[in-house]
Amino acid sequence: MARRLPVVGGNWKMHTTRTEARALLQALRADLDGLAGAQIVVCPPAPWLSDAADALAGSTLEVGAQDVHWEPNGAFTGAISAPMLAGVASWVIVGHSERRHLFGETAEETNAKLRAILAAGLRPILAVGERQEESDRTADILRRQLDEGFLGFDRLPADVVIAYEPVWAIGTGLAATPDDAQTRCALIRSMLAQRFGAAAADNCRIQYGGSVNPQNIGGYAKQPDIDGALVGGASLDAAAFTAICRAVAAA
Numbered sequence: 001m002a003r004r005l006p007v008v009g010g011n012w013k014m015h016t017t018r019t020e021a022r023a024l025l026q027a028l029r030a031d032l033d034g035l036a037g038a039q040i041v042v043c044p045p046a047p048w049l050s051d052a053a054d055a056l057a058g059s060t061l062e063v064g065a066q067d068v069h070w071e072p073n074g075a076f077t078g079a080i081s082a083p084m085l086a087g088v089a090s091w092v093i094v095g096h097s098e099r100r101h102l103f104g105e106t107a108e109e110t111n112a113k114l115r116a117i118l119a120a121g122l123r124p125i126l127a128v129g130e131r132q133e134e135s136d137r138t139a140d141i142l143r144r145q146l147d148e149g150f151l152g153f154d155r156l157p158a159d160v161v162i163a164y165e166p167v168w169a170i171g172t173g174l175a176a177t178p179d180d181a182q183t184r185c186a187l188i189r190s191m192l193a194q195r196f197g198a199a200a201a202d203n204c205r206i207q208y209g210g211s212v213n214p215q216n217i218g219g220y221a222k223q224p225d226i227d228g229a230l231v232g233g234a235s236l237d238a239a240a241f242t243a244i245c246r247a248v249a250a251a
């Protein structure tokens with residue numbers, strides 16, 4: 001099996017002024033352009049996507065959006081479609097737990113968004129993960145989220161990255177242990193293998209996300225089934241995000 005290139009995503013969520021965003025983009029480019037051994041995807045808020053596209057043009061850093069609407073156009077005030085994003089981003093996070101749980105995104109919507117992302121030639125980072133109260137049935141939750149996310153897919157698109165993000169670990173400082181994260185990512189890979197075949201599952205990149213920081217990234221980066229990280233809070237600090245990316249690239 002060819003080594004999977006790890007992916008580190010920085011999900012800025014609803015943070016940064018435009019001035020802060022531009023400064024962070026510049027710092028990331030200066031620190032990380034040309035880094036071998038990891039693919040880096042910076043996901044700023046939607047209003048700064050074209051700033052990001054400009055600031056990172058010609059570098060090895062790629063731009064991602066945090067969400068998308070599933071229709072290509074129409075009377076959907078405030079929404080942004082995948083064909084619109086295609087001009088400024090190459091990745092889109094989909095099914096993030098904050099979209100699912102704070103904004104009521106349904107499984108059908110996640111599936112429709114995934115299709116729209118792929119149809120527009122973009123690459124999805126599909127986030128899955130159990131809530132604290134579901135931790136006694138994590139396998140069932142992950143299987144259901146994968147089944148629902150990929151409903152109607154007869155093959156696993158090569159461009160899909162999965163982010164395993166236990167909801168209780170996001171933004172709490174309570175990161176999963178590297179062993180537990182490895183067990184869950186291996187479980188996701190085995191579920192993908194059952195559904196799409198061993199080769200597709202072996203090639204699929206599966207990130208861990210949930211309170212990743214420069215101190216704990218080393219534990220995840222060396223796990224055989226963890227292919228990078230989706231980083232929230234620490235992605236707002238150029239030095240911290242750079243340290244995370246370098247640790248992943250060096251593992």
Ligand code: PEP
Pocket residue numbers: 011165169170171172173209210211212230231232233234
């Ligand atoms: C996230 O937003 O996907 C995330 C993992 O956030 P944090 O790193 O802050 O836990």
